[in-house]
Amino acid sequence: MTQPFTGPIQVPRGSPRVQYIADGGQTLFSFPFPIFAAEDLQVFLGAARVTTGFAVSGAGTTAGGAVAFDAAPPDGTTVTLRRRLPIERTSDFLDSGPLQAAALNGEFDRLTAGLQQVAGDQELMLRYADTDLPASPLLPGRADRAGKLLAFDGAGNPTARPPVDEEALSTFLPPGAGAVRRPVREKLADIVSVRDFGAVGDGLADDTLAIQAALTSATAVHVPPGRYRIANTLTVGHGKTLRGAGQGSVIVGASHGFDLIHLPDGYATVAGLRLERGRAGVRLFGRDGPCVQNALVDLTLWEPLYGLVLDGYADPNLPCYWNNIARVLVARPAVHGVWLTRSGEGDTPNANRFHCVRVYSLSAPISGSGFFVEQGKYNNAFVDCEANLSTMAEACFRVGANTDKTLIVNFYAESLGGVPNLQIDEGSVETAVLNLFSASAGPAIHDRSGGAFTAFNAGYPEKNRLRSTRISELTVEGLRFDTEYVEPPSGGTVALDLTSSVYLVSAYGGAVEAVLPPAGRANGHWVTIKKTDASANLVTIRETDGPGPDGRMVTLANRFDFATLVSNGAAWWVVGGNALPGNAHFHDAPGLFEPALNQTLYLVSAFGGAVEVRLPPPAAGNAVGRTVTIKKSDVGGLPVTVTQQGGGGPDGQPVALASRGEAVTVMSNGAGWHILGRYP
Structure with a gap:
C-alpha cells in the first residue's frame, strides 16, 4: 500500500x-x-x-x-x-491494525x-445558471452538427444551423451629417494590422515575415501595442505607411547586425513607433526610386548603432531630398544619432528638414556625434533640435567637409565634458547658425573652416559673426551710434558698461574717473570718451584690474579732449584722439639706461651713481621721427650722459648733463640723432 x-x-x-x-x-x-x-x-x-x-x-x-x-x-x-x-x-x-x-x-x-x-x-466551463428552466444538455449528433454553427432553438435547447457570413451582411454608418453606410468588411480593410498577417508581438516570436507581408499587401499598416521581434530589415516602400500606437508599439531588432527599417523610395511614412537596437533605426536612401517626401514622425529609437541615416547612395538620379523628420528621440546611440552621408556615387542628401529631433546618450558611450552632416551640399535644416551627450562624443553637432548651406536654428547642445557644441570642419561652406545654446564645456563653435560660416547669438566666445557678406548697393538714411551723456553731480568714479559707443563726459561738478571693464571681457569693443565741460577738473580713463589704455592712465584735461579706445581681448589700446598731454618717466638707477621712447620726457637721477642714457640707433623703428627730452633731476655732482647705440651721441658725440635742471631735447630723422635744444 x-x-x-x-x-x-x-x-x-x-x-x-x-x-x-x-x-x-x-x-x-x-x-x-x-x-x-x-x-x-x-x-x-x-x-x-x-x-x-x-x-x-x-x-x-x-x-x-x-x-x-x-x-x-x-x-x-x-x-x-x-x-x-x-x-x-x-x-x-488494512482491516486490522492501528488507524x-x-x-x-x-x-x-x-x-x-x-x-x-x-x-x-x-x-471555467459554460453552464446553465442554477435558476434556469430545465433544458436539454445534449448536442445534436455528429452528422447533424458537421459544418454548422451551434445555436439554440426557441425553447433554449442546443441545435445546429447553417453558417451565415454576418460580416458580409453587416454595414457601418459613421456618426455625423453626410455619412454614408459602408460594408463592415470594406471598413475594416481601410487599415490593416500586422496581427492580421500573423504577427504575435510577444517579444519572443519572429514577426519579420508577418510585418513584411502586411506592408506588401496593404498601403497603410497599423502596429498595435506589443513587442515585435524582427530578425531582418523591414522595407516600407513607395507611398506606404507604417504607424504604431506610440511607445507601446515596439519593434525590436534581434541584434545590431542589420537596419530595422528601410525607406528606399518616396512618399512613405513611419510614425508612432519605438524602435530598439539594430545597426540603424531607420535608413532613407534612393534604391527603388527617388527618396523624397518621406516622413518620420513621433519615433523613439533606442540603443541603435546609428539612429537616423540619410544616405545619398549610388545613383544621382535617385537622390535623398526633401524628407521631413519631426518629434524623434534617438536614445543611447553607439556612433551617431543622426547621420547624413553617402555610401556610393549618388548625390549628397540635400534639403532635408529636421524639427524637434533629440539625441540623448543618457551617459552611455558614444564614439561619434549627436548630429553629423558628413555629406550635404544644399540647405539641410535643423530647427529646435538637441544633442545631450556623454563626454566621449566627437561633437554635439558636426558639420563635415562636403557640406554647403547647412542651417542650424535654436540648437541645444549639452555635455558634462569638453565636447564641442558645434564643430565646423575644413571644407564646409556657408554654414548658418542662429541661437546656439552651448551647455557643453567645449568650444561653442569649434571652427576648422577658416570662418566659412555665419553665426548670430551663437554662444561664447563669439555671439555674432557675419563674414563673406557682399553688398552691391547700400542706402543708409540714418547711420547712428549709441551715445550716452555722463555728468556725475559731484564727480567721482563712473563704470562704463560699454552699452554705448560714445560717452560724453562732463566733469563740471568734480573730477571724473571713467573706468573701463577688463580688456578680456571686452574683446572687439570700440569706444570714444570725450570731455565736454570747460572746467579745470580732469577726466581720467583707467581699466578695472588692468594697466589701462596703452598700459597707462589717459587724462582728458581740456574741453573737447577725447580718446578712442579698442580692446583686442588682451589689452586696451588708444587708436585715436586729439593732442593728449605728454607723459614722463622717472629713472633713478645708476648705470646703463636704454629708454623705450614711449614717453616724451625722461627725468633721470644720478644721485646714486652716474647714469648713461643710451638711445637706440637713429634708424630703428621706434626712433625715426621721435622727439625726446632727457633732464637731470638730482642735485649731486655725478653726470647723466646721453649716448646712442653704436657709439657717439646726438650731433655725433655724447652729451653730458652735469647739474640739476640741465636738459637736452633730441630728434631722430632716421640718419642721426639731432639736438633741438639745451637748457641752460
Whole structure:
C-alpha cells in the first residue's frame, strides 16, 4: 500500500489557482494554497506550460509557497500557477491494525484538494445558471452538427444551423451629417494590422515575415501595442505607411547586425513607433526610386548603432531630398544619432528638414556625434533640435567637409565634458547658425573652416559673426551710434558698461574717473570718451584690474579732449584722439639706461651713481621721427650722459648733463640723432 501524505497540513477554502502579470523584473511569485509536493504545481507563462527554469518552495505547508524563476519573465507576460493532482486513489487501509490519524487526514486532504480542482475546472466551463428552466444538455449528433454553427432553438435547447457570413451582411454608418453606410468588411480593410498577417508581438516570436507581408499587401499598416521581434530589415516602400500606437508599439531588432527599417523610395511614412537596437533605426536612401517626401514622425529609437541615416547612395538620379523628420528621440546611440552621408556615387542628401529631433546618450558611450552632416551640399535644416551627450562624443553637432548651406536654428547642445557644441570642419561652406545654446564645456563653435560660416547669438566666445557678406548697393538714411551723456553731480568714479559707443563726459561738478571693464571681457569693443565741460577738473580713463589704455592712465584735461579706445581681448589700446598731454618717466638707477621712447620726457637721477642714457640707433623703428627730452633731476655732482647705440651721441658725440635742471631735447630723422635744444 502506498502511504498517503502525512504532514501537518490543512486545505483551506479557495481556488487552487493564481495569476500575475509580469513586469520584467520580478522573479518570485507566491501561491496562497497548499501543495503536497513540488510536482503538484503547474507553471504557465502565457499559454505555454514550462517545466524548467524555476524552483518551487513551500510544499507541505498550509499557507502555500512560491515559485522562483531563474530569469524574470518578460514584461507583460501572464504567469499562471495552479495545483493539479491526479484524480486517483493509490492507498488503502488494512482491516486490522492501528488507524493513524495523520494518514487519515492526509487522505481527506487529497480528496478535498481534488474536489477543489474539479470545482475550479467547472468555474471555467459554460453552464446553465442554477435558476434556469430545465433544458436539454445534449448536442445534436455528429452528422447533424458537421459544418454548422451551434445555436439554440426557441425553447433554449442546443441545435445546429447553417453558417451565415454576418460580416458580409453587416454595414457601418459613421456618426455625423453626410455619412454614408459602408460594408463592415470594406471598413475594416481601410487599415490593416500586422496581427492580421500573423504577427504575435510577444517579444519572443519572429514577426519579420508577418510585418513584411502586411506592408506588401496593404498601403497603410497599423502596429498595435506589443513587442515585435524582427530578425531582418523591414522595407516600407513607395507611398506606404507604417504607424504604431506610440511607445507601446515596439519593434525590436534581434541584434545590431542589420537596419530595422528601410525607406528606399518616396512618399512613405513611419510614425508612432519605438524602435530598439539594430545597426540603424531607420535608413532613407534612393534604391527603388527617388527618396523624397518621406516622413518620420513621433519615433523613439533606442540603443541603435546609428539612429537616423540619410544616405545619398549610388545613383544621382535617385537622390535623398526633401524628407521631413519631426518629434524623434534617438536614445543611447553607439556612433551617431543622426547621420547624413553617402555610401556610393549618388548625390549628397540635400534639403532635408529636421524639427524637434533629440539625441540623448543618457551617459552611455558614444564614439561619434549627436548630429553629423558628413555629406550635404544644399540647405539641410535643423530647427529646435538637441544633442545631450556623454563626454566621449566627437561633437554635439558636426558639420563635415562636403557640406554647403547647412542651417542650424535654436540648437541645444549639452555635455558634462569638453565636447564641442558645434564643430565646423575644413571644407564646409556657408554654414548658418542662429541661437546656439552651448551647455557643453567645449568650444561653442569649434571652427576648422577658416570662418566659412555665419553665426548670430551663437554662444561664447563669439555671439555674432557675419563674414563673406557682399553688398552691391547700400542706402543708409540714418547711420547712428549709441551715445550716452555722463555728468556725475559731484564727480567721482563712473563704470562704463560699454552699452554705448560714445560717452560724453562732463566733469563740471568734480573730477571724473571713467573706468573701463577688463580688456578680456571686452574683446572687439570700440569706444570714444570725450570731455565736454570747460572746467579745470580732469577726466581720467583707467581699466578695472588692468594697466589701462596703452598700459597707462589717459587724462582728458581740456574741453573737447577725447580718446578712442579698442580692446583686442588682451589689452586696451588708444587708436585715436586729439593732442593728449605728454607723459614722463622717472629713472633713478645708476648705470646703463636704454629708454623705450614711449614717453616724451625722461627725468633721470644720478644721485646714486652716474647714469648713461643710451638711445637706440637713429634708424630703428621706434626712433625715426621721435622727439625726446632727457633732464637731470638730482642735485649731486655725478653726470647723466646721453649716448646712442653704436657709439657717439646726438650731433655725433655724447652729451653730458652735469647739474640739476640741465636738459637736452633730441630728434631722430632716421640718419642721426639731432639736438633741438639745451637748457641752460
